[in-house]
Amino acid sequence: MTALEQTASGFVTVARAADIEPGTVRVIEVEGRSLCLGLTEDGEWGAIDNVCTHDGGTLGEGELDDTGVECPRHGARFDLFTGRVLALPAVRPVNAYQTVVEGDEVMVRLGT
Amino acid sequence: MDVQPQRADVLLVGGGVASVRCARTLRRHGFTGSVLIVGDEDHAPYNRPPLSKELLRDDLADELVLAEPERWYGRRAVDLLTGRRVTTIDTDAREAMLDNGGRIAFGQCLLATGAEARALPIEGGAHALLLRTLEDARRLRAAVVAADAGAAVTVIGGGFIGVEVASGLAAVGLRPTIVEMASDLWGGLLGAKLADWGAAHLIDAGVALCRGVAVTRLDEESAWIGDERLPHAFVVAGIGVRPRVELAVDAELEVGDGIVTDADQRTSHPAIWAAGDVARVDGRRVEHWHAARDAGERAARSMLSLPVPPLRVPWVFSEVAGIALDIIGQADTWEEERWMRDASVLAYLDGQQVVQLAIIGSVLSPDTARDLVEAGASVHELEDALQS
Structure with a gap:
């Protein structure tokens, strides 16, 4: 990962684009927050909170299919772009973060 | 309506999580042949764990329990036939017969027909709601909504389902009583210490417990324990399940308590695998969600002649009066x-x-x-x- 770099627009560089395979998610620790960063098979980037609202499972260690991130613990699913609950047992959404790529840098806007 | 293919390279019999995970794993490993799931319920495959928890406590949309979202089937080219039952399998011809007379030829087949809730074998037993399917869960939720605040409910069986249901009923302001035949919760299978812990939390939450006794009959408004009458608004029974092995028995596969498979989910027939609640894998039948998913994935790897990882120890996740409970091992x-x-x-x-x-x-x-x-x-x- 690159060194933290806060831009005027509130975006922080969190990863290199080449660090993540399409169709997967991974855990990113940034500015004291734990995020689940994902790249869909269709080439779109997204980031949500890393902690499942159901039972604390680690979303960034789960599976990404289409736009849904599946918690590896009990199978709750969240939308990678909105944080909305797609499947129980979670009932509360997670925060979603605007994510952009500039060159090789994946940047996330932490203020929600 | 779904188009019925005449042939499926892989036919997945049973519309639950084992079949879906098998299909998903086949595709993840690049399998390009045709895959068909046939399920006898009218829904796409769904997760059952929320039925006795979240779906009892709140009115939630059906889509939230789906094992995969609707558009997943199209994206992964997995055909889904719901509301249809496979009635027989001709293992020599490698053909499955459907309840509407259709036939499906297959290359490989997974039997993941699951289990069904045991009915209550007592007088008036039909008054008890059972909880196995999404329809059952909707009926139970309707009974919850219709009941007056503080109404009494009898819950027959103090196993995982009974404890979860009673916990949910108490959480929404009803007054459940668990009647468990064994002297401890979970039939005593988890030992006295955990049962005592569970009983204390249930009682704190407003659940009454009658242990070491059996309900002997039901009438419209009450459960009877011998001469003692427990009046209630409704009654739920969670007294275990029975694996749905009939197809396998008819096909003359090896069946014990469930369809017998080796550790790679292979049955006694070389073109047929089994997974989920119906399968007795390497000497043990496990009725939990993680095991069904794992088994579907394992069966897919086995079908593709990929290495199958060692069986993991069982893991059940449950809830007692709103507190998460995980049991690891059996x-x-x-x-x-x-x-x-x-x-x-x-x-x-x-x-x-x-x-x-x-x-x-x-x-x-x-x-x-x-x-x-x-x-x-x-x-x-x-x-x-x-x-x-």
């Missing part, structure tokens, strides 16, 4: 039950070896717990893990 015997970490982890010990764990309130990750039990960890190693 030991038949142990010598000692020992509370650890301020009574949030119960270790089942055989000598110094941890053979099963009960984790309360998710204080230890289930993955870590599984690793410990599978490694045959000592109680000292468990202590170290709890401190880190």
Whole structure:
């Protein structure tokens, strides 16, 4: 990962684009927050909170299919772009973060 | 309506999570042949664990329980035929017959027909609601909504389903009574210490317990324990399930308590695999969600002649009065039950070896717990893990 770099627009560089395979998610620790960063098979980037609202499972260690991130613990699913609950047992959404790529840098806007 | 293919390279019989995970794993490993799931319920495959928990407590949309979203089937080119039952399998011809007279030729077949709730074998037993399917869950939720605040409900059976249902009923302001034949909750299978812990929390939450007695009959408004009458608004029974093995029996596959498979989910027929609640895998039938998913994935790998990872120890996640409870392992015997970490982890010990764990309130990750039990960890190693 690159060194933290806060831009005027509130975006922080969190990863290199080449660090993540399409169709997967991974855990990113940034500015004291734990995020689940994902790249869909269709080439779109997204980031949500890393902690499942159901039972604390680690979303960034789960599976990404289409736009849904599946918690590896009990199978709750969240939308990678909105944080909305797609499947129980979670009932509360997670925060979603605007994510952009500039060159090789994946940047996330932490203020929600 | 779905188009019925005449042939499926892989036919998945049963519309539950084992079939879906099998299809998903086949596609993830690049399998390009045709895949067809046939399920006899009218819904796309769904997850059952929320039926006795979230769906009982709140009005929630059906789509939230789907094992995969609707558009997944199109994206992955997995055909889905719902509301259809496979009635027989001709193992020589490798053909399945449907209840509408259709036939499906297959190359490989997975039997994942699941289990069905046992009906209550007593007078008036039909008055009891059962809980197995999404329809059952909707009926139960309707009864909850229709009941007056504080109404009494009888819950027959103090196993995982009975305890979860009673917990949910208490959470929405009803007054459930669990009637369990055994002297302890969970039929005594999880030991006295965990049962005592569970009983204390249920009672605190407003659940009454009648242990060591059986309901002898039901009428429209009450349950009877001998001459004692328990009036109620409605009654639910959770007294276990029966594996749906009929197809396998008719096809002359090896069947014991479930369809017998080896550790790679293969039945006694070379073109047929079995997974989920119906399968007795390497000597053990496990009725839990994680096991069904794992088994579907394992069957897919086995079908593709890929290495199949070792079987993991069973893991069930449940809830008691709103508190998460994970049981890791399924030991038949142990010598000692020992509370650890301020009574949030119960270790089942055989000598110094941890053979099963009960984790309360998710204080230890289930993955870590599984690793410990599978490694045959000592109680000292468990202590170290709890401190880190």
